[in-house]
Amino acid sequence: MIVQPKPGVLGIFFTLKGSIVKRIAVRCLMITILASLVVLVEGQYPEFFLQVSVTPFTLLGLSLSIFMNFRNNACYDRWWEGRKSWGQIIIEIRSFIRESVVITDQVQREKLLLTLCGYAHALNARLRNEDEEAAARPWLTDDTPIAKYNVSDGILQHVGKVCSQLATQKNISELRYDTFGDRLGALTHAQGICERIKTTPIPFPYSLLLHRTIYIFCILLPFAMAEPLGWMTPIFTAIVSYTFLGLDTISNELEDPFGREENDLPTDAMVRIIERDILGALNYKDLPPVLEPVNCILS
Numbered sequence: 001m002i003v004q005p006k007p008g009v010l011g012i013f014f015t016l017k018g019s020i021v022k023r024i025a026v027r028c029l030m031i032t033i034l035a036s037l038v039v040l041v042e043g044q045y046p047e048f049f050l051q052v053s054v055t056p057f058t059l060l061g062l063s064l065s066i067f068m069n070f071r072n073n074a075c076y077d078r079w080w081e082g083r084k085s086w087g088q089i090i091i092e093i094r095s096f097i098r099e100s101v102v103i104t105d106q107v108q109r110e111k112l113l114l115t116l117c118g119y120a121h122a123l124n125a126r127l128r129n130e131d132e133e134a135a136a137r138p139w140l141t142d143d144t145p146i147a148k149y150n151v152s153d154g155i156l157q158h159v160g161k162v163c164s165q166l167a168t169q170k171n172i173s174e175l176r177y178d179t180f181g182d183r184l185g186a187l188t189h190a191q192g193i194c195e196r197i198k199t200t201p202i203p204f205p206y207s208l209l210l211h212r213t214i215y216i217f218c219i220l221l222p223f224a225m226a227e228p229l230g231w232m233t234p235i236f237t238a239i240v241s242y243t244f245l246g247l248d249t250i251s252n253e254l255e256d257p258f259g260r261e262e263n264d265l266p267t268d269a270m271v272r273i274i275e276r277d278i279l280g281a282l283n284y285k286d287l288p289p290v291l292e293p294v295n296c297i298l299s
Contacts, residue, residue, distance in 0.1 A: 020253075024245040028238055035222035035237035042226040054224045057217070061240075064213055068247050071202070071210055075254040078197050079265070082257040085190040085197075086270050089120065092186045093274055097281045099183070102176055103166065113278045114139050115159055120274045122152040123191055124267045127198050127258035152191060160184050194258070202255055214244045266291075266298040 042048075093116055103109040118139030125135035132151035140146075140155075147154025160181065167177035218241040225233040250263070257265045269291040276287050291298065 020246045020249050021242075023249050024242065027245055028241045031218050031241045032234045032238040034219065035225075035234040038222040038226045039231055039233050046227065052224050052227065054228070057221055057224050060213075060217055064217055064244070067210060067213070068244070068251075071206070072247060072251050074202060075251040079254040079257040082194060082197050082265055085193040086265065086267060088190040089123075089187060090270060090273060090277075092183050092190070093120070094277055096180065096183045097277060099176065099179055102172055104171055105166075108162070108166070108171075110282055111141055112159060112162060113282060115141075115144060115155060117275055117278045118144075119152055119155040119159075119187070120271045122155060123194070124271050126150075126152055127194055127267070128260070153188070156184050156187055156191075198256065198258060207252075211248065214248055218244060269298050 096116065097113060100109050100112060103112070118136035121139060122132040122136035125132045133146055133148075136146075136151055136155065145154065145158055147157070163172070163177055163180045163184075166172045167174060172180075218237070221240060222233050222237050225236060229236060253261055253263050258267060272288060272291045276290070279287050
């Protein structure tokens, strides 16, 4: 995720960190070169371009803009819902930490809280298609069971089982046990939302139709602009292609917000927040540092 102050006038035109320009530069350049070739042909054979009207492109461009707006909103909603879910995970774990002070067995309390830290690492790895067990293992004790099919959910089941045992042994009250159950239920709910976002992409035919229409529009546009605009055609074609291809690429990036691209969610930093909260509550002296942006990128 890009973390930097709002750019000034020069920054608007020359900022590359986090910009989509790097991903679409080659495509925009090829379309601009095509527009230049079309202008050259129009200069040699102007009669072929007299019957080409701009009106269809105006209507198509308007329809395409509306269509892209729907898709961009859907992709941004996925990104924002993922951010809210991770925020809920942080809230619920902090609440669990605060409420766990009633556990008289401090060794058991420490194991529980460190296990929740392992849960955050496992979920982060799961959403990135990485090794959940390897991510969680440093925070788990040797007797903590690992569910191969879903490590993060298995960890929550283990925490719930331990809380049940504490209630049976009268180490915590039934009311407190219900409260812990509510916290674990909320974590399960947030995890389910993240998994839904991860495993349910926007329907492919919907995206494919938009991709094809954008390329057709950008490729055919110079033929309508060459006669009235002349050598201004490549400039306006470059601007239009930058806008449409850029919005399309941004949507693709936001569709899956849990990766390691520049504009994905900074889940590593959020997991580090959970680490510091848990270790601080356990009175650890050497807390891991807060993750700071590197070259304006916070991962």
